[in-house]
Amino acid sequence: MPCTRLPRSVPCRPTHATTLLRNHRPASGHYIAQLRERASDTAASSSFNLQGSARLQSLPLHIDPSMAASLRWTVAVAAVACVLALQGAVAQLSPTFYDSSCPKLQSIVRSAMAAAVQQEPRMGASILRLFFHDCFVQGCDASVLLDDSPTLTGEKNAGPNANSLRGYEVIDSIKSQVEAACPGTVSCADILALAARDGVNLLSGPTWAVPLGRRDTRTASQSAANSNLPSPSSSAATLVSAFASKGLDSRDLVALSGAHTIGAARCATFRSRVYNDTNINAGFAAKRRQICGAQPGGTDGNLAPLDAMSSVKFDNGYFRNLVAQFGLLHSDQELFGGGAVDSVTAGYARNGAAFARDFVTAMVKMGNISPLTGASGEIRANCRKPN
Numbered sequence: 001m002p003c004t005r006l007p008r009s010v011p012c013r014p015t016h017a018t019t020l021l022r023n024h025r026p027a028s029g030h031y032i033a034q035l036r037e038r039a040s041d042t043a044a045s046s047s048f049n050l051q052g053s054a055r056l057q058s059l060p061l062h063i064d065p066s067m068a069a070s071l072r073w074t075v076a077v078a079a080v081a082c083v084l085a086l087q088g089a090v091a092q093l094s095p096t097f098y099d100s101s102c103p104k105l106q107s108i109v110r111s112a113m114a115a116a117v118q119q120e121p122r123m124g125a126s127i128l129r130l131f132f133h134d135c136f137v138q139g140c141d142a143s144v145l146l147d148d149s150p151t152l153t154g155e156k157n158a159g160p161n162a163n164s165l166r167g168y169e170v171i172d173s174i175k176s177q178v179e180a181a182c183p184g185t186v187s188c189a190d191i192l193a194l195a196a197r198d199g200v201n202l203l204s205g206p207t208w209a210v211p212l213g214r215r216d217t218r219t220a221s222q223s224a225a226n227s228n229l230p231s232p233s234s235s236a237a238t239l240v241s242a243f244a245s246k247g248l249d250s251r252d253l254v255a256l257s258g259a260h261t262i263g264a265a266r267c268a269t270f271r272s273r274v275y276n277d278t279n280i281n282a283g284f285a286a287k288r289r290q291i292c293g294a295q296p297g298g299t300d301g302n303l304a305p306l307d308a309m310s311s312v313k314f315d316n317g318y319f320r321n322l323v324a325q326f327g328l329l330h331s332d333q334e335l336f337g338g339g340a341v342d343s344v345t346a347g348y349a350r351n352g353a354a355f356a357r358d359f360v361t362a363m364v365k366m367g368n369i370s371p372l373t374g375a376s377g378e379i380r381a382n383c384r385k386p387n
């Protein structure tokens, strides 16, 4: 007798899901309908991630009930998804997360970013970097956007961020437009993810569907910002391990470093390279020394483009620079010149489309670092402070 009725008392719990899988026989659509109902009940009554429930609900609709094998497979998938969602074992972000709750979201972000980039092209770069510095510290949870307050030490004054990160007002302005359209619905963490994507695309880079559904943290970690964010003096091995500790491999490292195809850096971050490194084009080093004096101090804030060829165009110029020893940061040049990732860098220098493809994949991966979902965290009203 196929299992056609699930007692209402059976919750969506790991043990029960295992039982479900073991006892399951080719079943009817009725069974699936109950499983769906169970999933949405659970969603309503617990911290079950709503996206997980949406996924469960859409699963069986495409199944022909006469196909016993696929039906069994569907039940297995649904049960496993239920287990994982309840355990919070998988981050369940989805590009359609706000489709019904905030249909204008993507167009609001896009047009605000278009205005910001038109006013100052570098802003596309600055917002992209904000997203990186968010994701590497406690995950993509908008911790980077929190201001210091008497009760909270934020990340903005951490070494890698102070006098360096920029673009906070652009995020504030997008947030207030989004709040006006859909109050209390969209997280600052998701706004940042979308704005970073649009900044890249507005500077002629690729575009992609951004998985959404992150929530905002109530805490920040200045110490993690100081220790997790790689320094421009890092070696290749240090960079590889910093990225590995975030679940990103060396190919992701190289692709994501391609973000330095746009934007600028301060002398404070590349002075030592242009005065001391030997793996640098001599003429290029001499030119950059003219921007920065030999001593720290007055010229620390002077800027040079990270990509000498085209710092407002998202292309593969960054990698072509590296192959010619025109890397601006010591850490940039570490990605080419006798190390383990040379072949990846050279590949991107030859093939801009391959870079764009891998950059998108790596951005989605980076955006998946420890998001808060379900009932964790909150939807901040103001990106600068917890509710």
Ligand code: HEM
Pocket: 122, 124, 125, 126, 127, 128, 129, 132, 163, 164, 165, 166, 230, 231, 232, 233, 234, 239, 256, 257, 259, 260, 262, 263, 264, 265, 266, 267, 269, 306, 329, 331
């Ligand atoms: C691999 C390790 C990385 C290191 C050591 C590094 C370091 C730096 C440094 C020192 C600057 C200049 C900051 C300043 O002068 O104030 C910078 C700028 C920038 N970084 Fe990175 N970065 C890394 C990876 C990334 C990643 C993964 C992204 C994004 C996916 C990124 C995006 C940017 C952008 C867009 C800028 C220019 C920002 C602007 O013009 O406002 N970086 N980075």
Ligand SMILES: [Ca+2]
Pocket: 133, 134, 135, 136, 137, 138, 139, 140, 141, 142, 143, 144
């Ligand atoms: Ca964060």
